[in-house]
Amino acid sequence: MSCTVEDDLTAYLDGELSVVEAARVRTHLASCAECRATEMLLRRTLTELAALPAFEPSAGLRRRVLSEVEALPRPWRERLGSWFRPGLLAPVAGVAIAGAVALLVVGTHGHRSSNPLARGTELAVAENYDLLTDYEVVGLSPEDLEVVEHLDQLSKEGRP
């Protein structure tokens, strides 16, 4: 086919031409029987293609895809997120502060005890018991305390 407009016929039917281009094609079609025949053939084919049945994947495909994805190693962002989520980070920080306070007290009062390591720790805990149980001071809420009690389990969950 020699008409250059012929190359635009499919785009014309698909509504992909500009207004000016579409007008040019329409004008040409009015005077070119060959392009009109091609346009009719394309138009008929598009109608038939639209009526073709679509492939429908099986229901089992969903299960297979999700199973394969579940079996993949978790992305690093998710793993990091499990370690740094606030619910876990706050109590851990609280425990660290409490430990630091305890060590500080041991260092200050240790010279009074004959067995600095054992008795100093006991004294430090005893002397600062109020401080250690004042959860607000160390940043622990009752919920956080519960998390601290189960910290070992949470750590295992967060482990890759």
Added chain:
Amino acid sequence: MERVAAGDTAAFAALYDRHHRSVARFAHRFVQDAGKAEELTQDIFVKLYRHAGRYRATARFKTFLFRVAANHCLNEVRRGEYRVTHVCQHDEEGRPVEMPAPEAQSPERAVEGRELEATVADALQRLSERERTAFALCRFEGMSYRDIAEVLSASEAAVKSLIHRATLSVAKAVEAWQAGASSPARSEA
């Protein structure tokens, strides 16, 4: 996609539910085999999950998805993993047969539908990979030329040309089949 990238499998399942039919249809047009199309679809979605972090919200998701799908199908077909076969069998008169039945219709309409499906499938396998990809995305997924150009990393002018050539080839194949179907030899068969 951000949630998928963070490993949210529920978000991934929702994404799958929304788009798997389109991807499976596209893969099926590529390999013309239900089992292979499902394997490709599975691979494409697993790949999508694994590389979800690469998605940038500036790209339309469907374009991104079909870029992944088209590249995967093209690569697998090129690697020979999924050899594209002319699945339609031909009878002694060269007419295509043995395609899965479309929707429930009258027996005559069903046979006609199967033959048309086989004719189109056969014509698609004769196209170049890029023509087939552009044609499938346009005709069966209703994507615009601009989106297809993005998927194929091509210009819109190139896509227009690909789609025209492909559509004309398929149209001529359908026309030839219809001419054969209405010939006296066919009606005697």
